Amino acid sequence: MNIELELKIQAWLDNELSANEAAEVAALVATNTEAQALAAELKSLKAFVHANEPALTVPESREFYWSKIERAIAQSERVAPQSESAGLSPIFAWARSWLAPVAGLAAMIAVLIVIAPRSSEPEYSETDTPSEGGGVIHFKDPASGMTVIWFYDQAGNPIQNPDSIDNVEKPE
């Protein structure tokens, strides 16, 4: 007998075959002595094992066994609310993980802007005095001791000779 046939006989005893297959195996077992011997062995063993599961009892007292379970339950319930709160509000979790550092960074930048020395700010001054016929721009840079004055007409074009215009206010 090959292994496939042996497994089929076992499956027949375990009620795992279709009606057609079961009929084929039953016919084989009825006529083949080797198949009969295997079926008898398996049948006897199945019944014997099934009815005699080793009976065991917990080797600890009821109180001690329960106390360990109770402690583990209490521990798991202490952990659960923390993870639940994180799980129930994903937006809050996202905000906490992303917005908090961004907000911190923004606050830091704001503080730096307020307290930072203004040394980088330009020391020079520039004033524009527009009037009807044009205007005057007055630029002064004390660091380099430079003063520049230029005149422009109504269209904003520079005027080479300011005396040629009358209605422009000339600096002293």
Added chain:
Amino acid sequence: MARRLDLKTAEDQALVRVAQRGNMPAFEELISRHRDKLYARAFSMLRNEEEALDVSQEAWVKGWQRLKQFQGEAGFATWMTRIVINLCLDHLRKKKRQQTESLEELDEEWGGAERRMPFLVVNPTEGLERIELRKRIDRALVQLSEAHRQVLVLYEFEEMDYKQIAKVTHCSIGTVMSRLFYARRRLAALLMSLKKERDSE
């Protein structure tokens, strides 16, 4: 006024309903009723007292956490036993990852020497008390490989069919069939040798 439930005499279903509302004493009563069965099943799978204790206790904790999901399609003890079986299988998988499968085990998968042995007509009940029969089975189960014992326990004690066993053990049905066959043939041989030992005493 609601009638107070007598935990000692209440049926499992009533205790489950009360425990589902967070009543710990009702759950403790369920544990006291079924703890031996769960422990025995874990021990049959793991063959280690300490591991069986840990896994059975872990199963009860999981049972409490999932109690609201229990709808009562199966009995409470059956539901709990499935939890312990799954935990045992996870435990064995973790252990197996740490070990390499030996050539002997591979040989067992497809049937070792026992497959070629003549068929035995086992009559183990002859002249034996039930307690002695159980001891004999227990001694024989120890000598089976882990993979074969798993399949045998799931089929004979847990009453799963081939398909269910294949699903929980992550094996093909063909593997389940060959493992079960080998386990039974080896068990038959072991029981016969135990019987011979006893007869010669």
